[in-house]
Amino acid sequence: xxxxxxxxxxxxxxxxxxxxxxxxxxxxxxxxxxxxxxxxxxxxxxxxxxxxxxxxxxxxxxxxxxxxxxxxxxxxxxxxxxxxxxxxxxxxxxxxxxxxxxxxxxxxxxxxxxxxxxxxxxxxxxxxxxxxxxxxxxxxxxxxxxxxxxxxxxxxxxxxxxxxxxxxxxxxxxxxxxxxxxxxxxxxxxxxxxxxxxxxxxxxxxxxxxxxxxxxxxxxxxxxxxxxxxxxxxxxxxxxxxxxxxxxxxxxxxxxxxxxxxxxxxxxxxxxxxxxxxxxxxxxxxxxxxxxxxxxxxxxxxxxxxxxxxxxxxxxxxxxxxxxxxxxxxxxxxxxxxxxxxxxxxxxxxxxxxxxxxxxxxxxxxxxxxxxxxxxxxxxxxxx
Amino acid sequence: xxxxxxxxxxxxxxxxxxxxxxxxxxxxxxxxxxxxxxxxxxxxxxxxxxxxxxxxxxxxxxxxxxxxxxxxxxxxxxxxxxxxxxxxxxxxxxxxxxxxxxxxxxxxxxxxxxxxxxxxxxxxxxxxxxxxxxxxxxxxxxxxxxxxxxxxxxxxxxxxxxxxxxxxxxxxxxxxxxxxxxxxxxxxxxxxxxxxxxxxxxxxxxxxxxxxxxxxxxxxxxxxxxxxxxxxxxxxxxxxxxxxxxxxxxxxxxxxxxxxxxxxxxxxxxxxxxxxxxxxxxxxxxxxxxxxxxxxxxxxxxxxxxxxxxxxxxxxxxxxxxxxxxxxxxxxxxxxxxxxxxxxxxxxxxxxxxxxxxxxxxxxxxxxxxxxxxxxxxxxxxxx
Numbered sequence: 001x002x003x004x005x006x007x008x009x010x011x012x013x014x015x016x017x018x019x020x021x022x023x024x025x026x027x028x029x030x031x032x033x034x035x036x037x038x039x040x041x042x043x044x045x046x047x048x049x050x051x052x053x054x055x056x057x058x059x060x061x062x063x064x065x066x067x068x069x070x071x072x073x074x075x076x077x078x079x080x081x082x083x084x085x086x087x088x089x090x091x092x093x094x095x096x097x098x099x100x101x102x103x104x105x106x107x108x109x110x111x112x113x114x115x116x117x118x119x120x121x122x123x124x125x126x127x128x129x130x131x132x133x134x135x136x137x138x139x140x141x142x143x144x145x146x147x148x149x150x151x152x153x154x155x156x157x158x159x160x161x162x163x164x165x166x167x168x169x170x171x172x173x174x175x176x177x178x179x180x181x182x183x184x185x186x187x188x189x190x191x192x193x194x195x196x197x198x199x200x201x202x203x204x205x206x207x208x209x210x211x212x213x214x215x216x217x218x219x220x221x222x223x224x225x226x227x228x229x230x231x232x233x234x235x236x237x238x239x240x241x242x243x244x245x246x247x248x249x250x251x252x253x254x255x256x257x258x259x260x261x262x263x264x265x266x267x268x269x270x271x272x273x274x275x276x277x278x279x280x281x282x283x284x285x286x287x288x289x290x291x292x293x294x295x296x297x298x299x300x301x302x303x304x305x306x307x308x309x310x311x312x313x314x315x316x317x318x319x320x321x322x323x324x325x326x327x328x329x330x331x332x333x334x335x336x337x338x339x340x341x342x343x344x345x346x347x348x349x350x351x352x353x354x355x356x357x358x359x360x361x362x363x364x365x366x367x368x369x370x371x372x373x374x375x376x377x378x379x380x381x382x383x384x
Numbered sequence: 385x386x387x388x389x390x391x392x393x394x395x396x397x398x399x400x401x402x403x404x405x406x407x408x409x410x411x412x413x414x415x416x417x418x419x420x421x422x423x424x425x426x427x428x429x430x431x432x433x434x435x436x437x438x439x440x441x442x443x444x445x446x447x448x449x450x451x452x453x454x455x456x457x458x459x460x461x462x463x464x465x466x467x468x469x470x471x472x473x474x475x476x477x478x479x480x481x482x483x484x485x486x487x488x489x490x491x492x493x494x495x496x497x498x499x500x501x502x503x504x505x506x507x508x509x510x511x512x513x514x515x516x517x518x519x520x521x522x523x524x525x526x527x528x529x530x531x532x533x534x535x536x537x538x539x540x541x542x543x544x545x546x547x548x549x550x551x552x553x554x555x556x557x558x559x560x561x562x563x564x565x566x567x568x569x570x571x572x573x574x575x576x577x578x579x580x581x582x583x584x585x586x587x588x589x590x591x592x593x594x595x596x597x598x599x600x601x602x603x604x605x606x607x608x609x610x611x612x613x614x615x616x617x618x619x620x621x622x623x624x625x626x627x628x629x630x631x632x633x634x635x636x637x638x639x640x641x642x643x644x645x646x647x648x649x650x651x652x653x654x655x656x657x658x659x660x661x662x663x664x665x666x667x668x669x670x671x672x673x674x675x676x677x678x679x680x681x682x683x684x685x686x687x688x689x690x691x692x693x694x695x696x697x698x699x700x701x702x703x704x705x706x707x708x709x710x711x712x713x714x715x716x717x718x719x720x721x722x723x724x725x726x727x728x729x730x731x732x733x734x735x736x737x738x739x740x741x742x743x744x745x746x747x748x749x750x751x752x753x754x755x756x757x758x759x760x761x762x763x764x765x766x767x768x
Contacts, residue, residue, distance in 0.1 A: 006393075009393055209616060209617055225609065225614065230609065231703070232593060232703020232704065233703050233704060233739055233740070234703055234735075234736070234739040236700070236703040236735065237702055237703040238701060239700040239701065239733065240701060242700050242733040243696070243697040243700045243701065244629075244693050244697065245628075245629060245630075246629075246630060254733060254734060256730070256731060305631055309628050309631065313627040313628065313697070313701075314701065316620070316623040316627045317622060317624060317697075317698065317701050317702070318616055318621055318701070319615070319616020319617050319618055319619070319620040319621040319623070320616065320617060321617045346640070347628050349638060349640065350639060351618075351620060352620060352623075355617055355620070356617070
């Protein structure tokens with residue numbers, strides 16, 4: 001329970017003005033007053049504070065129209081920065097993002113799968129140092145780091161509980177990275193970071209309720225309701241990969257039978273492919289599909305059926321405005337989109353067909369990095 | 385965007401004090417001051433207003449402990465009332481509920497399935513009149529009516545878009561009932577009303593995230609996230625009955641194949657039973673199950689498998705704190721609970737087993753009526 005006192009009121013009003021500035025820049029003081037219903041005197045006081053703190057500056061431009069010309073205000077992108085980091089099995093990405101959400105610099109580095117936990121962390125430290133130097137950004141301007149990675153994360157304590165892809169377990173990533181860099185660190189699952197980016201600038205930009213499905217080494221989803229990440233009681237919400245679709249079907253490594261992931265994940269597709277042919281990588285399966293080899297057509301056709309069911313069932317239960325498909329399978333085998341779409345026509349409940357947009361992520365390269373950096377801004381920045 | 389001005393602040397503080405009084409009565413002014421962080425002077429002013437408006441009164445009791453004895457305050461249950469109404473195929477329930485959520489009176493009436501829409505509305509009007517007279521409640525004390533019924537509801541406009549069970553379509557229920565009774569009316573799906581009651585006083589009382597599954601003539605669910613009904617973009621969230629569980633399975637009346645409801649709903653169970661035997665009602669199927677007739681054991685065993693899958697899949701996607709099972713099948717055939725529980729052991733993902741309580745509703749008789757009345761309070765009562 002919160003006491004709604006004057007201080008809280010002032011802080012809320014200040015945040016409101018800054019939010020408007022961030023989304024509507026350039027804008028005049030008088031237009032902010034109109035949008036908020038606050039008095040011009042209050043707006044002037046708040047804008048003065050924000051100018052002093054470096055968040056806002058006056059532009060050269062003036063408002064058009066009749067009457068006295070009003071000076072326009074804009075947010076200063078360079079007032080502060082956050083660093084977004086994506087750690088993947090074979091790739092490490094580090095990006096620095098300014099206050100208005102622009103990626104100032106993005107570094108991509110190969111990651112050796114045998115690389116140790118500490119080697120990866122030291123590499124991250126070195127890349128951050130390098131980016132700061134290259135872009136002449138002082139440490140005092142960086143409010144924190146955010147890491148997105150595959151796995152089950154205790155995001156409250158910044159601990160990687162288990163990441164099969166990275167082979168990390170109970171790693172105190174936030175604490176360890178803070179020791180190395182002196183920056184505050186948050187950690188979350190990559191799909192959760194990515195949907196923050198989709199919501200900030202991607203396919204979920206104007207949606208309050210959206211779902212991102214990741215199809216690749218695993219099958220998962222992240223969910224945004226009323227503009228916030230929805231996690232459930234134990235941060236497991238969106239575990240579409242372990243919904244049971246066929247109680248007489250495939251055995252899943254979780255010990256259940258017929259989990260959706262057992263028809264869709266790269267590991268499952270590889271294991272089934274190897275029943276037919278000596279296959280070394282998922283790319284080889286995708287190539288066989290393109291070459292129209294019957295076994296590959298069968299396996300990927302079945303996968304597309306179950307991907308459509310994943311979409312249909314998430315849609316029935318969450319009724320979101322948009323479902324965004326992303327991940328390695330979609331990126332490496334774009335030919336599968338057509339099959340998925342045809343099956344969605346069959347498997348999506350009629351009343352919902354018009355109620356949803358099913359789209360593909362276009363942030364693949366930098367989605368996790370940007371989302372992490374934006375999430376760091378959300379969580380670490382507290383206006384005085 | 386909201387202007388956080390003084391008036392809003394005052395209203396928020398007043399609501400905060402009243403919320404504390406509703407949940408912690410009897411309580412002293414000084415304890416309210418401690419809980420809110422507000423000054424004793426502010427509390428005294430707010431309590432005086434609430435007393436004048438009739439919401440709060442002083443009790444005879446005084447706080448125990450050392451020092452000056454403090455008079456305790458309590459909420460006045462009889463300051464206002466709401467009426468909750470459940471319309472079912474063959475039953476009509478009307479209850480009047482006071483400000484502290486006690487059912488003052490509950491009337492149950494048989495409803496003839498051939499009864500017309502207007503006959504039902506006139507019957508509701510007569511019952512409300514009767515309850516008001518019997519309990520000596522003036523119309524001025526009733527802030528509104530709320531109706532819960534099966535079907536797809538446009539709750540914003542109080543329109544029953546379609547109710548297969550009642551055979552109503554595009555019925556302007558809120559408007560028509562208001563014309564008859566002069567009271568304001570809200571309308572919502574029965575499962576949504578029921579979860580409000582579960583959240584107020586039932587199995588979801590201390591949960592922020594809960595799901596109610598209704599198993600009977602249909603298969604549906606209602607969802608409460610962060611203490612609010614979650615509806616999705618077009619009020620279809622929770623449509624578990626139309627999630628596809630077997631793309632090679634039963635044909636559903638929605639035109640898809642393998643919807644969960646086709647293995648669980650009473651209509652589906654009856655249709656399958658009639659392939660074996662000349663069965664007239666679902667009760668007969670349930671009796672055959674109790675008599676251990678193999679066909680009934682098979683059909684209901686399959687139903688229990690798919691009920692467990694419904695639970696498992698809702699759990700994977702929403703990760704709620706509690707899942708409440710309710711509805712005709714559970715009430716009329718409690719023997720099926722054991723089968724469901726055994727299958728939940730098999731089909732629930734291991735990491736979630738400890739994270740959820742799976743329980744049975746105990747509000748069956750008055751759940752919808754109470755929930756509707758509480759929802760009417762939430763939505764219709766605006767403190768000045």
